[in-house]
Amino acid sequence: MTSGQRRLSAAATAAIVVALSAACGGTNTTPPAGDGTATASQAAGAELSGQVKADGSSTVAPLTSAAAEFFAEEQPKINVTVGTSGTGGGFEKFCNGETDISDASRPIKDEEKAACEAKGVKFSELTVATDALTVVVNKDNTWAKCLTTAQLKKMWEPAADGKITTWKQVDAKFPDEPLKLFGAGTDSGTFDYFTDEINGEEGASRKDYSPSEDDNVTVQGVSGSKGGLGYFGFTYFEENADKLKAVEIDSGDGCVAPSVAAAQDGTYTPLARPLFIYPSAAITKKPEGVAFLDFYVGNISKIATDAKFIPLNPEQEAKLKSDYAALKTQG
Amino acid sequence: MAVLSTPRSAVQLASKGRPVREHLFRIALIASLGIAFVFLAALLSYVLVEGWPRIDSRLWENMPSVRNPDIAGAQSAITGTLWVISLTAVLTLPTGIAAAIYLEEYADKTRWWNRVIELNIQNLAAIPSIVYGILGLGIIARTFGLGFSVITASMTLGLLVLPIVIIASREAIRAVPPSIREGSLALGATQWQTISRQVLPASIPGIATGSILALSRAIGEAAPLLMLGAVSFIRFNPDGVFASYTVLPIQIFNWISQSREGFHVLASAAIVILLLILLLMNSVAIWLRNRYQKRW
Incomplete structure (x- = not known):
């Protein structure tokens, strides 16, 4: 059956190539269909070609995509693709050897490491940006300017399910307004991080809220x-600052508003989190992979700023560069 | 129009007898049609109004951009969709039509295995598409080793729409009057000659309509392709069946979940493009039907 299909697909390719080259005749950006999958090993030279496949967290994807987009101006023939399977889904493919770089909004878990080892996929961890998970409320909310992590826990912990339904139940000082919660879907790294930091256990959350990816x-x-109350990445809040209000977070040392500075200097706790990329050892040996990672790491602050992420502070950036240098010499 | 006018005048004649019930029934029918139509019109006008500022050449000449919605386009998604759908058609239509011919013309319906096949095909048509995605990931992408490529997507979508192609083609073949077959056989034609020269040409209109409906379903699918590694950011057109790809529904999904308003406009514009491709495919089906339609 497979050989039949392969033959069929060969015929199909020919037919489609003809059809497509006719269809795309007007636009000239289509590369010639004949040259097949380009091989990577055109050593040295100014222009490289080949493919780098990134997949993983949808939070990190805009950053890697922005890097790919800037990079295309330098190396237009290296095809960098970015998928958004989620942090967990990304690692699953990555450890199966199907992708080259895994975007992640949380560190790799032990079982994922084991899966990688089982398949012989070696990797390293690079911190590329910072995110500040932002808790948002309605513009007309006059009472919740600052919330303590204990209050957030009271709203979100599994025990709150069906019981904590008004703001007054969270704190007697708050009005008797119904509490409507919106949060991240359970597949996302954002959900994992929020539940871990606020409820004390990853994945533990009340169920009666509106989840969405x-x-x-x-x-x-x-x-x-x-x-209403919800949470998401800082970038998203900045884009929607005219519609929502961000809540200051008090984790014991006073109220801190989410901001670039607070996330960078580490005072916005516990909701500031690092964002990672995990390049495989295999891609750091290929010229197209090295070219892309050199560019990504070398221009990290420009890329992060442009993609509206919170850039690393100088210390973190220095660490990224030394981590990356170590990775290259090690390979 | 000629077909419509006969029953209508019959209804008008009958309605003189018991007008109230007739009118109520007719209002109910029109209302059912109206509901479907109003929703379609609402959706169409919404995406047209919303996407209008971006329905221009940038949409198909530019590659996606995450940095600036003004220079972003959907070229890689449009070519990806064309690749995937064309390959799906090439893989599915011959297989589906051949299966339909076998089941209608050769299979012995008194045998239990043929009845099991029939029942299975009908059940397969009702399986959620994400299940096909999982199947494609496990078998086509990993076991066959075809990876996350155009061919994997096309084969999976092919499996997804194959039951629809088979069912529609069988209906079309069954609609060819038995007298045509009998006449052909009586004149000395073999069974294969009868099928290829009489039955198949006569059933082309129905097969074409059914096939286009099936492909229209495939073109709008995003769920199984998310499993199959259709990427959300790619600045290259596919250059072969083993290339990485993305498709319009995934590009649309990706743009809708962006925070910047400009990307939402782009998503609507891309929806219009997807609808245009669909409309084009449907027009081809209608043209085929009219061109080959026969009356006995």
């Missing part, structure tokens, strides 16, 4: 109800 849903939900 699409942060626009949270924006609409919170901006549409006076007692």
